[in-house]
Structures are given as C-alpha cells and as structure tokens.
Amino acid sequence: MERQVAANYKTQWTKLKQNIQARERGFTKRRYKGLDAAPRFVSRTLEYQYQRDYSWKKDGRVSISTLAGRIVLEFDGYTKHLESIAQGCETGAAKLSYQKSKKQYFLIVALNLDLPDPRPTDHKNVVGVDVGQRYHFVATDKDGQSLFEKGRQSASEKTSSLVQESPSSAKAPVLPRGDLSPSAVGKDGSSLIATTF
Structure with a gap:
C-alpha cells in the first residue's frame, strides 16, 4: 500500500516538473493542478x-x-x-x-509454469489474433497476410441488432471459451490462436 501511494506521488511530482518546464518554454499557460488535493x-x-x-x-x-x-x-x-x-x-x-x-x-x-513447446506438425497454418477496441480484431498469418476489422462497424451492427430484437426473441447461442465458430476457421482448415494484449 505504501509503495502504491509513493509511486502515485512520484508520478504527480514528475508531471508537475514537466508542466513547469512547459510553462517556462511557452508551450502552455495552464498550471498543473494534480497536487492541489x-x-x-x-x-x-x-x-x-x-x-x-x-x-x-x-x-x-x-x-x-x-x-x-x-x-x-x-x-x-x-x-x-x-x-x-x-x-x-x-x-x-x-x-x-x-x-x-x-x-x-x-x-x-x-x-511461472514450465509447459512443453507446441508441435507445429499438426497445424498447416497458424493465425495470430489480437482483440482490441479501435480495431475489433487484427489477424495475421505466417505468410504476413493481415485482416483488420474495425470496431466501429461491429459496434453499430450490434446496436442496430439490439434495437430490432424484442424482449420475447430468443438469444443467440454463446460458444464456450476456446471453441471456434465456423467463421473463425480458415478455408484450408487452419485454426486460430487468440491472444489479448
């Protein structure tokens, strides 16, 4: 607990010093107010x-x-x-x-667990997936081909589908974690490895 408080104050002091330097150079006129309370x-x-x-x-x-x-x-x-x-x-x-x-x-x-290295002999193609907010997901395969899905489009589709649903309509089935939907499996049968950073 003490270290978290000390780290927070150290960050505040650093920001204050940067603000003083920025004001002296004329980059800003605002005073840093992080240490007022x-x-x-x-x-x-x-x-x-x-x-x-x-x-x-x-x-x-x-x-x-x-x-x-x-x-x-x-x-x-x-x-x-x-x-x-x-x-x-x-x-x-x-x-x-x-x-x-x-x-x-x-x-x-x-x-820290020691796990055996995965054997790539069972997979024809491996695809890495990064899930985020700006881009809904980014997928890259071993050949360097990439796929970007913007989050804004997916969010608007989700909002419009929620508006059209009535309370009595049945919910879509939810896949258990780790299962791959048919759209997540490549045309050649390759599987996805999902990671979040």
Whole structure:
C-alpha cells in the first residue's frame, strides 16, 4: 500500500516538473493542478510482492500483509494451480482485488509454469489474433497476410441488432471459451490462436 501511494506521488511530482518546464518554454499557460488535493484511491486493489507482502504457508494457507499487520488466511482456487503452488512452483507478483458483486477479496497470483513447446506438425497454418477496441480484431498469418476489422462497424451492427430484437426473441447461442465458430476457421482448415494484449 505504501509503495502504491509513493509511486502515485512520484508520478504527480514528475508531471508537475514537466508542466513547469512547459510553462517556462511557452508551450502552455495552464498550471498543473494534480497536487492541489490529495489523490483518492477508489478501487480496493493492491499490488503484492512475493516473500515481502505475501507468502505461502505449508498447511495450505497464505500470509498477507495488511495495514494492521500480517494475517494468515485459507485460500481456494483452481485445483491444478493449487497443486503447482504446493509443489513449489515459482510465483511472482500478486494483486489483491475486491469484487463488489460478490463482496469478496481475490488474490490473483502470477505463476511461472514450465509447459512443453507446441508441435507445429499438426497445424498447416497458424493465425495470430489480437482483440482490441479501435480495431475489433487484427489477424495475421505466417505468410504476413493481415485482416483488420474495425470496431466501429461491429459496434453499430450490434446496436442496430439490439434495437430490432424484442424482449420475447430468443438469444443467440454463446460458444464456450476456446471453441471456434465456423467463421473463425480458415478455408484450408487452419485454426486460430487468440491472444489479448
């Protein structure tokens, strides 16, 4: 917590110094007002460093640093990940996050897992997909051919279809995560690898 506050103030001071230099050079006349009031931290999230702010206990519990001191809590998660943690898997930074809808705190931990390299012999063609907001998606194959789908057009189609739907109309089926729709598979049967940055 202290480091987040310190980092925030460091950022504010840097912006103030840049503003002073810009005003001296005549680039702007506005005064930076970021330090006029104390910064507010609205979301209940914290960055934790392993072995400093949190650590694993042998009995399936986790020790977490709080403003009132360290507390030891039981935790639950995905079985394979829990087994990896119990076997001593390398863990990195973690984020403590609060979910308002469930009124629960979640500790989101980065795990470094050793996985086998994928074998390209099963795939004829691999396509990388980047999903974003400006462009709905960008797809590129190994030959360098690209496809751009603008988000604005998709958003307007979605809005117009929502307006035309009545409350009694049936919803379209939703594909489970990881499934490919027929439009996502290439003409030659190639599959897509989806990533989000």
